[in-house]
Amino acid sequence: MIEEYKQIPFKIARSYWIYDVPGGEHRGGHAYKENEEFIIALSGSFDVHIDDGVAKQTFHLNRSYYGLYVPNGLWREMDNFSTNSLALIIASKPFTLEDYIYNYQEFKKYLE
DSSP states (O other): OOOBTTTBSSOOOEEEEEEOOOTTOOEEEEEESSOOEEEEEEESOEEEEEEOSSOEEEEEEOOTTOEEEEOTTOEEEEEOOOTTOEEEEEESSOOOGGGEEOOHHHHHHHHO
């Protein structure tokens, strides 16, 4: 079970799935100005790399009963997807292109 303000620390505005990622590929490579996320490995496994502009951490997700909360203002990348992996992403904001920062140097400037 997943409920907003219980397991998820925000109001849920949207959800989406990442699946059929070919071996060696990655997803993400961006930060959000406002959006927060909660990432769950529903099937298989993958790595989530989080970067706050100073320190980097990697989280290996491989259980459907664990999730990773990613606050806004962090750079996020995902890779090392196993065969038939399925990632569920729960987001706090509707999709808007203006919320994304796709360039790492722009992300570093945004943090200043």
